[in-house]
Amino acid sequence: MAGPDLDRRATLVAAGALATPAVRAAEEGIAGRFEALRAAGRLPGLHGVVAFHRGAPVFERYLSGADEARGRSLGEVAFGPETPHDLRSVTKSVLGLLYGIALAEGLVPPPEAPLLAQFPDCADLAADPLRARWTVRHALSMTLGTAWDESAPYTSTANSEIAMDAAPDPWRFVLDRPLVAEPGTRWIYCGGATALLGQLIVRGAGRPLPDYARARLFDPLGLGPTDWALMREGVHSAASGLRMTPRDLARIGLMVLAGGAWEGRQVVPAAWLAESFAPAIVMEDGRRYGYHWYMGRLPREGDGFDRWSGAIGNGGQRLFLLPDRALVVAVTAGNYNHPEQWRPPLAVLREAILPALPA
Structure with missing residues (x-):
């Protein structure tokens, strides 16, 4: 050792x-x-x-x-x-849980609600019949069908997330991307979709994301200090800004496997978890995607497979949930990009x- x-x-x-x-x-x-x-x-x-x-x-x-x-x-x-760590895009899955909590409180629109109606300053985009079909569900499942590329370094505006951060109006930037597929037909990784959902939570709750997350999710689970980076002045990065310890990340996983309950309290509605972990789209590599959560199968040695759900972040950040094994694994790493x-x-x-x- x-x-x-x-x-x-x-x-x-x-x-x-x-x-x-x-x-x-x-x-x-x-x-x-x-x-x-x-x-x-x-x-x-x-x-x-x-x-x-x-x-x-x-x-x-x-x-x-x-x-x-x-x-x-x-x-x-x-x-x-006690050492906090960047979660990067694992943040997206945590945001998905927060959306379900806010929905139960009546603070955000349901998945079937028209998406552009939630952003009145972008109402003109509804002139496009495909964009007019958008619902909140398309953002939750990353099936907006718009062009989005995060393959460039996260220090360059060639990366769509960084370009969004730098745009005068980040919400219009996301909603005005060129369409490359019909809504609901193709999974395209899109931090912008998460940013839209985060903005809906902030508007509905009337407070910043970290404050709402602390009150409704982190404190009920007994999590220690966390940090949530800013996308721009006054706007936190819903897509990739969280830092917390692996222990606390694992605790979130335990709560999810328990159907959203923690110490006798229902923290995340069980119905929302069921909807979030129901495959909304099949990805090109065969994995499934729900509401900001991945799903797949791991072959076992010899025969059979293990079902898994999880959250994935740049650098090797992972939260693996294997319900059939009653297993939660949180991993942090520094292999960014x-x-x-x-x-x-x-x-x-x-x-x-x-x-x-x-x-």
Whole structure:
């Protein structure tokens, strides 16, 4: 095992959280596989992992590495349980939960509501018959059908999200993109869709996103300090601005697996979760997308597969939910903009955690 300067082992064992033989066996099995992956150089840039199985913590590990906050270098960081981390586009999935909470309070329009009607300054765009068909559901499922490209660096206005941030009117920028598909027929990754939803929450709640999130989601779950970056003066980035600890991210996952309930309180309406995790569109790679949540299948060794739902963020940020396994895994990493950023979190899940748990 690496020294404390390289590897901050979680305190779960010492705290007695892994007291039962089954949980201890799982932790030991995961730890051995995890260290083997590290030794083989399979986990570059990994910063933190927190896993819960059947509600019990079975693995928590923190490493050291170079990190940044929204593109600003933080240098070498020794990560630990209380170290916040960029969630990047995992923020989008959290925003999806907030929309459901706001909907239950009557603060935002329902999915079937006309989208352009919610942005009166852009009402002229309804002259286009395809745009006139837009509903809020098209934003929730990222099926607006407009051109949107975030493949360029997030420091360049060639990236659609950065161009949106710099536009005089970000909402018109999103709604006025060229149409490349009929609404509802094609999934196109679009941080602008999330920005529209965030603006609807802010207008309905009458307060900034961080304040509403703290009151309705973060405090009810007992989350620690978070940070939510600004897209521009007075407007927070609904698409990618959140920072929180992996433990707190995992707690959000536990609440979702519990049907939106936490300590006897319904935090997110169960009906909204059911709608959010119902596939709204099939992506080109075969995965499904609901209301700002991904869904797919992981093949098991030998036979069968594991259903998963999750949130995905640039650099290797992940929240994996496997309901059939009663498993929640939160991963943070610093492989921002790297083409192989998906490999370390997937290796942790498929090769370290799942083989150590009963099928």
